[in-house]
Amino acid sequence: MKFLAIEVENKGVKSGLFKPHLKNESIKVLELYEKGIVREIYFDQFHCAILILECNSTKEAQEALNQLPLVSNGLIDFRISELNPYTGFSRLLE
Structure with missing residues (x-):
């Protein structure tokens, strides 16, 4: 199943706290990619991460994201949405 994960920065986190974790964040994202x-994976116009994940469940997607250093250190979180196939084209056949 596909999941969309959109980064949500945790309120009150100072921007200087991110830098020590960024290299390890990239390493972990690469591991999950491999x-x-x-x-x-993308950045939006606000430099928030947008990921497409392939997992068996929302729980599995959350567990994968929890491995990211920025998540495990409480700097960011993700809003996860399950993506389902678009079925609207069937209306054209009615």
């Missing part, structure tokens, strides 16, 4: 869990 395992086929992270399928795509």
Whole structure:
């Protein structure tokens, strides 16, 4: 199943706290990419991370994201949405 994960910065976190974790964050994202869990990753216009994950459940997606140093150190979190196939085209056949 595919999941969309959108970064949510935790309130009150000072920007200087991020830098010591950024290299390890990149390493962990690469590991998850190589395992086929992270399928795509982007930054939006606000420099928040947007990830497409391939997991068996929302719980599994959350567990994968919890491995990221920025998440495990309480600097960010993610809003996770399960993505389902678009079925609207079937209306064209009615």
